[in-house]
Amino acid sequence: MVPASSVEVVDRIAPTPLLLVHGSADEYFGTERTVPLHRAAGGNGQL
Numbered sequence: 897m898v899p900a901s902s903v904e905v906v907d908r909i910a911p912t913p914l915l916l917v918h919g920s921a922d923e924y925f926g927t928e929r930t931v932p933l934h935r936a937a938g939g940n941g942q943l
Contacts, residue, residue, distance in 0.1 A: 902929070903936045916943050 918930040
């Protein structure tokens with residue numbers, strides 16, 4: 897079974913506050929994934 901992507905499930909966190917912190921040295925989530933995650937959070941995250 898392949899786990900769901902973070903973009904697919906990030907909206908389930910709401911209304912819990914969410915802080916997205918990604919950096920260039922992050923080997924799991926690169927900075928190019930930050931904006932899509934923020935958008936998928938539906939306004940419930942802070943970037």
